Amino acid sequence: MDIASFFHGAGLVLIFLGIATIIIAGIGLFRLPDLYLRASAVGTSAGLGVASIVLGALLMDFTWLNLLKAVIAVVAQLLTSAVGSMAIARTGYLNNSRPAEITHTDDLIRTRRDMFDSDAEPHR
Amino acid sequence: MSSTTSTALWPWRVVTFLVWYAKEFLLANARVTADVLRPRGRQKMHPAIIAVPAASRSEAEWALISSLITLTPGTLTLTISREHQILYIHGMFVDSREELVAEIQEMEDRMLGAMRRQPGDLTRPVEAPVVTPAEPSEDGED
Numbered sequence: 001m002d003i004a005s006f007f008h009g010a011g012l013v014l015i016f017l018g019i020a021t022i023i024i025a026g027i028g029l030f031r032l033p034d035l036y037l038r039a040s041a042v043g044t045s046a047g048l049g050v051a052s053i054v055l056g057a058l059l060m061d062f063t064w065l066n067l068l069k070a071v072i073a074v075v076a077q078l079l080t081s082a083v084g085s086m087a088i089a090r091t092g093y094l095n096n097s098r099p100a101e102i103t104h105t106d107d108l109i110r111t112r113r114d115m116f117d118s119d120a121e122p123h124r
Numbered sequence: 125m126s127s128t129t130s131t132a133l134w135p136w137r138v139v140t141f142l143v144w145y146a147k148e149f150l151l152a153n154a155r156v157t158a159d160v161l162r163p164r165g166r167q168k169m170h171p172a173i174i175a176v177p178a179a180s181r182s183e184a185e186w187a188l189i190s191s192l193i194t195l196t197p198g199t200l201t202l203t204i205s206r207e208h209q210i211l212y213i214h215g216m217f218v219d220s221r222e223e224l225v226a227e228i229q230e231m232e233d234r235m236l237g238a239m240r241r242q243p244g245d246l247t248r249p250v251e252a253p254v255v256t257p258a259e260p261s262e263d264g265e266d
Contacts, residue, residue, distance in 0.1 A: 021157070028160040036214045037171055040200035041156045047195070048153055082194040089200055089214065099214075105172035105221065108202055108212045 007059045014056030021049035033100035035092040043085035047078050134241050141238035148231070149196055156197040156216065172218040173202060176211045176228045177248040185239060189232050199228070209249050 025045040032038045051074040058070040099106060132140070159167055180186045190201035190211065198216035205212070215224045229248070237243050 021153070024157050024160055028156075031160055031164070034171075036173075036200060036202070037169070037216055040194070040214060040216060041160065041197055044195050044197045045153060045156060048149075048197075078195055079191065082191045086190065086194050086201055089202055093202055099171065099173065102169065103171045103173065105174060105218070107175040108173045111205075 007062065011056040011059035014052050014059065018049040018052030018056060021052060022046055025049065033102065035097050036089050036099055036103075039085045039089045039092075043081050043088075044078075047081035050074075050077050137234075137237040141234045144234055145192065145231070152197045152199075159216075169216050170218050171214065171216055172221075172224070173212060173214050174218060174221055174224050176213050176225050178204075178209050178211045179229075179232055179236060179246045179248045180209075181245070185236065188239070189235055192231065192235060193228060196231075199224075 022045075025042045028042050028045070029038055032041060054070050054073050054077075058066055093108065159169055162168070178186075178189065180189050186204060186206060190204055193199050193201045193211065193213060200214040202212045202214050204210065211228065213224065213228060218224045233246065236246060
């Protein structure tokens with residue numbers, strides 16, 4: 001087996017790993033109970049899936065210019081998915097999306113003035 | 125503070141941080157993926173929102189630590205309070221408060237070691253911050 005076909009096979013494996021990661025992240029959207037679990041688990045798992053597909057494509061067609069493009073694409077993808085997840089979660093918290101019942105500690109709720117009102121619902 | 129990460133040479137700290145973060149990132153991915161696929165009754169998640177004291181000082185350090193925490197699957201920065209030096213972290217597998225705090229602070233120590241040529245000031249607020257809201261002045265509570 002020569003080196004080119006080895007890289008070709010490794011690239012295919014990475015691409016299919018990335019596809020599997022994205023599919024599992026999609027399943028997670030249905031199975032996880034609240035916004036925050038979905039944002040933290042799915043946002044960045046999907047980022048890893050895309051990064052893995054980009055690296056797989058790079059291995060199958062390696063040039064130095066493609067390496068530069070792949071590095072930029074992976075870094076941009078991971079950064080934007082992290083910032084997007086934070087923005088979504090923060091917006092949800094500010095819009096009174098309560099964490100699921102299994103969330104056992106919530107330090108942030110104590111900083112909210114409206115949750116200290118007597119007529120505010122403590123849950124949902 | 126006197127661990128090997130803060131006394132080693134700066135380029136070495138950068139390399140060890142990158143390798144350590146890549147390892148944590150992949151492990152966290154595997155852990156979250158396994159829990160998503162587990163049957164509903166046997167899922168191990170114990171989510172919680174924890175206030176974690178932080179040692180970051182500059183804007184770049186705050187931005188990078190909160191992005192890195194969010195990038196790790198299973199942990200998510202909800203908001204920060206630079207005034208009180210607190211990161212509000214939503215964690216997916218939080219069996220105890222101390223466990224998540226130790227995990228986040230190890231990441232921050234390594235990140236600050238990689239960002240600063242001199243590790244410098246790594247102190248954190250030690251007391252639990254009292255961030256109860258001020259009483260609303262216009263309407264009385266009953």
